[in-house]
């Protein structure tokens with residue numbers, strides 16, 4: 001039995017005259033890892049930004065946990081547990097790691113719960129614990145990705161939108177990030193993952209969608225997509 005946690009219906013998004021999303025529809029079941037693939041400029045980031053309210057859908061609707069969030073302001077969407085870790089992992093430099101994490105739970109009025117969540121993040125990312133009093137600017141790229149994900153977990157995350165978390169990271173760091181994504185999913189967080197590295201993403205996703213110039217051109221079980229030579233060749237070549 002699966003339940004739809006996120007549903008995108010006929011969504012169109014523009015940047016001025018640029019028609020970035022041309023009527024896309026897809027859904028994410030609770031507990032799944034779904035990956036959104038496609039070439040540069042296909043509209044992957046725009047899809048995530050439209051879901052989290054950073055870009056406005058000109059048409060169509062977005063439903064999260066049964067509620068229409070299409071026109072909801074981003075902070076209200078965050079408060080419902082739909083959290084977006086954007087491309088380029090923005091951490092707040094000039095603030096410590098601990099302070100960065102605290103920002104992730106700014107809507108929370110319960111210090112005990114905040115501490116519990118921070119302990120959980122530190123347990124998941126021991127390196128962040130070791131450096132908790134240090135400036136976030138001193139972290140490596142991979143550690144900044146961990147911090148960005150940790151900050152997301154300080155909210156009561158139901159669905160995590162991850163935009164190219166492995167971008168620019170060394171292979172071993174990519175492995176660690178992928179492991180963490182799996183673990184988060186095992187703990188009950190539903191994941192919508194945008195990746196350039198299609199093969200890696202399809203290895204552990206349940207379902208995949210391929211975007212091309214603002215439209216979904218291929219969809220299917222991740223395993224099927226991965227095995228389909230013609231799809232791999234046409235859309236997922238490195």
Ligand SMILES: Nc1ncnc2c1ncn2[C@@H]1O[C@H](COP(=O)(O)OP(=O)(O)OP(=O)(O)O)[C@@H](O)[C@H]1O
Nearest residue numbers: 015018020038039040041042043044045046047087
């Ligand atoms: N701020 C913006 N202003 C104008 N056009 C934009 C803006 N951001 C994206 N676009 C355009 O919208 C389309 C989709 O871009 P988007 O960033 O969503 O693609 P993407 O699939 O995430 O690409 P990448 O793999 O390079 O991250 C592209 O044609 C892009 O040039």
Ligand SMILES: [Mg+2]
Nearest residue numbers: 044045046087
């Ligand atoms: Mg992008």
